[in-house]
Amino acid sequence: MKLIYAQIWKEAAHFLKKGRKWDYLHTKIIIRYAEKLSKLNNIDGMILMPAVILHDIGWGVLPKKLKINYRGKQARLAHMRAGAKLARQILLKINFPRQYISEIVHLVGVHDLPSESIGGILTAKYERLLRDIDLLWRFTKEGFWKDIRERKIEDPDVFLKHIIASAKKEKAFGFPGTKAFFRKLIKGLEKEIKEEPTVG
Numbered sequence: 001m002k003l004i005y006a007q008i009w010k011e012a013a014h015f016l017k018k019g020r021k022w023d024y025l026h027t028k029i030i031i032r033y034a035e036k037l038s039k040l041n042n043i044d045g046m047i048l049m050p051a052v053i054l055h056d057i058g059w060g061v062l063p064k065k066l067k068i069n070y071r072g073k074q075a076r077l078a079h080m081r082a083g084a085k086l087a088r089q090i091l092l093k094i095n096f097p098r099q100y101i102s103e104i105v106h107l108v109g110v111h112d113l114p115s116e117s118i119g120g121i122l123t124a125k126y127e128r129l130l131r132d133i134d135l136l137w138r139f140t141k142e143g144f145w146k147d148i149r150e151r152k153i154e155d156p157d158v159f160l161k162h163i164i165a166s167a168k169k170e171k172a173f174g175f176p177g178t179k180a181f182f183r184k185l186i187k188g189l190e191k192e193i194k195e196e197p198t199v200g
Helices: 003-016 021-036 045-054 055-059 062-070 073-092 098-110 126-137 141-151 156-169 176-195
Strands: none
Touching: 003 021, 003 045, 003 055, 003 073, 021 045, 021 141, 045 098, 045 126, 045 141, 055 073, 055 156, 062 073, 062 156, 073 098, 073 126, 098 126, 126 141, 126 156, 126 176, 141 156, 141 176
């Protein structure tokens, strides 16, 4: 990780550890995908990497009741607004190049719009790319089994089919890079489910 991104991570980690119990791990994992995608010719890492690192820091300053009801519209909007404000403060604090700050703050402020809006509002390249990278978490073994335990789901195979269908409905993973990660993660989960098909 470049030094300037490491500086952002150091600042962000403070808030991620105060957020939902999985925010730190979630962000740490998806940073790996962002780093790989940032190496592509048409992706500017100076926009993507800070946006990924900072996208969920808003949870770290929200009251407990919103963290508990994190799937609700109010909580999602609140964490985006808080996160955008904190993102600007952090980027200015570390003297991040100013020409990138407004775009990064915008991305943090819209990344988790309600799913019915995605595809309509989130049309810009980096909006959709950040959404895809964020959504990859659901298909990592850490994110998938977290949801299985949290929702007390008895049939992981049915749940996997459900979230795959939801991703397709939202027209997620339209970029070749994120699509490749998506397919690879699905194969890994399918293998795990065959080995351990039931929960509890």
